[in-house]
Amino acid sequence: MLIETRNIFKIYDEGLESEVRALDDVSLTIDRGEFVAIIGQSGSGKSTLMNMLGCLDIPTRGDYILHGTNVKDLSDNELSRIRNKEIGFIFQQYNLIASLTVQENVELPLIYQGIDAEKRSRMAMEALEKMSIAEKAKSYPKQLSGGQQQRVAIARAISAKPSIIMADEPTGALDSKTGHDILGFLRQFHEEGTTVILITHDNGIAASADRRVRISDGKIVEDTGPVIKYPKAAEKKAAEAEANSHEEAAKAAQEAMKAAAKMEEELL
Numbered sequence: 648m649l650i651e652t653r654n655i656f657k658i659y660d661e662g663l664e665s666e667v668r669a670l671d672d673v674s675l676t677i678d679r680g681e682f683v684a685i686i687g688q689s690g691s692g693k694s695t696l697m698n699m700l701g702c703l704d705i706p707t708r709g710d711y712i713l714h715g716t717n718v719k720d721l722s723d724n725e726l727s728r729i730r731n732k733e734i735g736f737i738f739q740q741y742n743l744i745a746s747l748t749v750q751e752n753v754e755l756p757l758i759y760q761g762i763d764a765e766k767r768s769r770m771a772m773e774a775l776e777k778m779s780i781a782e783k784a785k786s787y788p789k790q791l792s793g794g795q796q797q798r799v800a801i802a803r804a805i806s807a808k809p810s811i812i813m814a815d816e817p818t819g820a821l822d823s824k825t826g827h828d829i830l831g832f833l834r835q836f837h838e839e840g841t842t843v844i845l846i847t848h849d850n851g852i853a854a855s856a857d858r859r860v861r862i863s864d865g866k867i868v869e870d871t872g873p874v875i876k877y878p879k880a881a882e883k884k885a886a887e888a889e890a891n892s893h894e895e896a897a898k899a900a901q902e903a904m905k906a907a908a909k910m911e912e913e914l915l
């Protein structure tokens with residue numbers, strides 16, 4: 648299983664009169680290759696749930712098992728490494744950095760992964776081309792329309808080739824035609840094997856997904872159940888993720904050896 652929450656709670660102001668159960672005993676599993684919409688009204692706990700699934704926040708109680716690893720057992724460093732490598736995030740307000748060019752924004756997740764400048768530039772341009780916005784590589788976010796900014800934000804989300812995409816109301820700030828185009832991209836990534844988790848309050852948008860999980864007052868109140876439409880593509884994506892983690896482990900081992908050699912040198 649790719650994602651598994653076991654009875655997770657997120658409680659603000661626990662025990663006080665102002666207590667809020669943003670997540671209230673949520674158990675949810677999501678398999679590789681699914682396209683899941685999480686639906687619910689404003690304040691129902693959707694973003695809180697996405698933050699948990701994306702390792703941006705930790706539950707008050709309960710366990711989150713990502714890829715067989717209990718997130719509790721990971722250090723902050725390991726958590727951000729998994730997050731950077733495995734998950735691409737898309738937000739309603741794009742969250743692009745105003746002082747960086749389009750290309751620099753898209754390169755950010757690659758910098759965090761320690762990828763060298765030449766490869767970074769290549770991967771960023773590839774992602775921008777995929778989103779049909781490569782001609783704006785040298786522009787700044789404020790020179791683009793909302794739809795174009797969201798395409799750049801999506802290019803940033805996919806530049807490191809994550810196996811999971813989490814999108815929190817990605818079409819919320821866009822007109823319906825542009826929103827439709829954005830959904831089309833998500834569907835395309837899904838067909839390529841990416842696991843897509845789409846958060847929305849809009850039933851029409853949720854209809855694009857293969858599975859709908861409805862949340863109300865922090866509880867799951869409806870779940871249409873898992874569907875994997877493109878199992879071959881999902882398998883391929885899983886194999887790529889596995890290969891990447893080997894590459895990463897090899898790199899880490901190499902670095903550890905270098906550090907050890909340097910220490911030895913210093914001792915001599």
Ligand SMILES: Nc1ncnc2c1ncn2[C@@H]1O[C@H](COP(=O)(O)OP(=O)(O)OP(=O)(O)O)[C@@H](O)[C@H]1O
Pocket residue numbers: 659667668669687688689690691692693694695696848
């Ligand atoms: N830092 C916080 N402190 C206290 N309460 C919070 C905090 N963050 C969120 N909440 C509460 O948790 C509940 C769930 O919030 P969340 O942002 O997950 O809702 P949402 O479903 O994403 O809503 P929206 O559709 O408006 O984005 C809300 O009642 C909210 O007020």
Ligand SMILES: [Mg+2]
Pocket residue numbers: 693694695815
């Ligand atoms: Mg929200």
